[in-house]
Amino acid sequence: MDQAPKLVTDLLLPERGGGYAKGHETRELILRTALHLLIEEGYRAMSMRRVATACGMKLGNLTYHYPTREDLVRELLNAVISSYEVEFAAIVHAPGVPPEERLARVCGLIIDDIGSKKSTRLFPELWALANHDAFVYERVHELYDRARAPIVEIVAEMRPDLSEADRFDLSLFISASMEGLTVFAGYQRPYGERLTAVEAIAIRSFIDIVRSFKGSQ
Amino acid sequence: MDQAPKLVTDLLLPERGGGYAKGHETRELILRTALHLLIEEGYRAMSMRRVATACGMKLGNLTYHYPTREDLVRELLNAVISSYEVEFAAIVHAPGVPPEERLARVCGLIIDDIGSKKSTRLFPELWALANHDAFVYERVHELYDRARAPIVEIVAEMRPDLSEADRFDLSLFISASMEGLTVFAGYQRPYGERLTAVEAIAIRSFIDIVRSFKGSQ
């Protein structure tokens, strides 16, 4: 009752040949519970024991499926990020729609997602983790590269006259601008109720700068 | 050798009447060491024992100055944030300079700071902490409110015709845009070398949107 409609499937976990169906269900429960704990109480609370207890299972069983905490974190990250990637892959195509409109739609989707509890809570945790964990760093920025790809494409369509570097910098600015809203206007952030208004400003601003930007040469 | 010129004094700790100068020095050493640990190895590494060891002192001495870990965290946050606030307070005034130029200068300073190792590493940690710690949340957003104040002022000067809400939303977009760069173009982030180029795009974009924005009515 406190959440906008889900934009992204929460988890997408890999098939693992050979096991029972029960095992797959258990692993899904584990990752879902771990994610819930991460979002609700932060990374520290996502200990092996708390995850196991919250799952209603014994610690030994958790370490049976995920022998180390690092395994759990890696699999969780893979599952979370895969679900985002599936989402972004679906956005790209909308034939016949002018690029400005497509840019507005893509940005609208991303900003709406930023306003969700899951994204508002999850990504700052990931940014902090990425500071000191190479695997998280790599995986997170891989995700952002994919999320930025549609923007790069649209910018290229709008400004074929620009160099690739200029187009990339524009896209980088656009995606960074949106992510920055997480901290201020995300779910239950101090100016969360301004998100819609700021979204309009952002999209207008993005279209303007792409249209009017004079190349760096 | 890997750091841009320091933009902000690292720490600003409160005077404590009655004590010796030695005690003050020790507390400064403690907070400085704790901050270093936080930046270099993250929040988990900032344990009482590790801070004490890194300071070359005994645990008992650390708990003498900061009885609980919460005390240490609070004082550290206060000291770090105070130093930023002092910095921002100095930026505001530049009489005779047109508002566009002042906006460009303020944003330039903020974005330069975002490119520093300290800010790139520290703020994502704080954002994550703020997710589940009311004190950190309050203190961090208090800082951002102060950092945004000069922007709000300049926007008001440029667009006195707009409503206060519109001006605030514009300022919010501007500050959020800049903070978002932390993740992508901060120190040792994947596109850190693009920060200067993106800074130019950002500033141009900010001036454009403030100039051209049509009120929400």
Place this chain on the structure above:
DNA sequence: TCCTATTTAGGACAGTTGACAATTTTGCTT
């Protein structure tokens, strides 16, 4: 000088953590 702040040197406490091993129970297939 004398009082107080600071520091060292220990230790102890209860609690948590990740990891592992031995064991039992369960579920699927033949």
Place this chain on the structure above:
DNA sequence: AAGCAAAATTGTCAACTGTCCTAAATAGGA
């Protein structure tokens, strides 16, 4: 129904955490 692999249980391990404590030594400032 049997048998084997998967799944789950139980118990233990060393290491770490924050907090608290005492006793003694040292140093600063009035």
